[in-house]
Amino acid sequence: MAKITDVARHAGVSPSTVSYVLSGKRPISEETRRRVQASIRALGYRPHAGARAHPAGGRANVLALVTPLWAGVHAPVAMRFAASVLTAARSYGQDVLVLTRDEGEEGLRRAADTAPVDGLIVMDVRLGDPRLPLLRDLDRPSVLIGFPADRAGLTCVDLDFRAAGEACVDHLAGLGHRVVALVGSPPEVYVRRTAHAQYVLQGFTAAAHRHGLASAVHPCEATPAAARATAERLLREHPALTGVVVHNEAVLEPLTEAFEHLGLRVPDDLSVTAICPADLAESARVPLTSVALPAAEIALRAVELLMRKLAGEPVPAATPLAPALTVRASTARRTVG
Numbered sequence: 001m002a003k004i005t006d007v008a009r010h011a012g013v014s015p016s017t018v019s020y021v022l023s024g025k026r027p028i029s030e031e032t033r034r035r036v037q038a039s040i041r042a043l044g045y046r047p048h049a050g051a052r053a054h055p056a057g058g059r060a061n062v063l064a065l066v067t068p069l070w071a072g073v074h075a076p077v078a079m080r081f082a083a084s085v086l087t088a089a090r091s092y093g094q095d096v097l098v099l100t101r102d103e104g105e106e107g108l109r110r111a112a113d114t115a116p117v118d119g120l121i122v123m124d125v126r127l128g129d130p131r132l133p134l135l136r137d138l139d140r141p142s143v144l145i146g147f148p149a150d151r152a153g154l155t156c157v158d159l160d161f162r163a164a165g166e167a168c169v170d171h172l173a174g175l176g177h178r179v180v181a182l183v184g185s186p187p188e189v190y191v192r193r194t195a196h197a198q199y200v201l202q203g204f205t206a207a208a209h210r211h212g213l214a215s216a217v218h219p220c221e222a223t224p225a226a227a228r229a230t231a232e233r234l235l236r237e238h239p240a241l242t243g244v245v246v247h248n249e250a251v252l253e254p255l256t257e258a259f260e261h262l263g264l265r266v267p268d269d270l271s272v273t274a275i276c277p278a279d280l281a282e283s284a285r286v287p288l289t290s291v292a293l294p295a296a297e298i299a300l301r302a303v304e305l306l307m308r309k310l311a312g313e314p315v316p317a318a319t320p321l322a323p324a325l326t327v328r329a330s331t332a333r334r335t336v337g
Helices: 004-011 015-023 030-043 075-090 104-114 132-137 161-174 187-191 195-211 224-237 249-261 278-283 295-310
Strands: 062-066 095-099 119-122 142-145 156-159 179-184 214-219 243-246 271-276 289-292 318-321
Touching: 004 015, 004 030, 015 030, 062 075, 075 095, 075 295, 104 132, 119 295, 142 295, 156 161, 156 195, 156 295, 161 179, 161 195, 161 243, 161 271, 161 289, 179 195, 179 224, 187 195, 187 214, 195 214, 214 224, 224 249, 243 249, 249 271, 249 278, 271 278, 278 289, 295 318
Parallel strands: 062 095, 062 119, 119 142, 142 156, 156 318, 179 214, 179 243, 243 271, 271 289
Antiparallel strands: none
């Protein structure tokens, strides 16, 4: 079955030009229109539901949220973002189609070709995300929750995770801690080069270097057993450790429990900070000093940006949200002795 990219190649135009011919959203020269229509007939291409549902100037009033639940993604937090996008979209009279299948670029292309959506919000962005060329070429606007390495031609919003990693280390250094560790996301998240995990790592490492701290980084699977093994390894390899940054919501409680079982009291012997939703930090057995992950604000900004793009308004290419660190009971000044 022919796809829009096949028609574009046959006609010698871009896929977006084919889409504009089908939807009538933008003026196309008569010569180009005829060439595209001839290619459609020659290949037997049938326009997708999105094109049929969008007469010139029309809207489906549906947004697509692309949030693939890849291995290592903490589903409860991903669903917080999804719920926040749904809430924000409803305030604009928009419905939301949520796409969670692990299909990468092909799944995104199929959704764009078959679903009647006006625009897309894309999550779990990677530094070198293979979906970016397609997003740049689509005839529908998109907003990324996350910052890839190459942001040209894209609209992105997210917490400034690099600054969040730095803020946690700055706080520990200010309390006199000299040996710190990052307990990070599951290994597969780093293998995929997921942007938020990479930026936390960069910020943690840069701040530790700036303060002259000894530091270590340990990815951790999202299980209690992995949390216990990570705690044991940290104390075995870094016996002088007194400060920990956790960027892995699933192991917040089991990691604290593991340190306590190993004889370390939080915060008397070990200070713990986290990058996580504020309610998770507040409800921990020892309330955690943390940088809040503001899912609702990020989602609202993403929807606002997308609606402005749909209205033809200019928007900033990058909207980083500054981290806010809240001090709670899990951190204390380092005691020497």
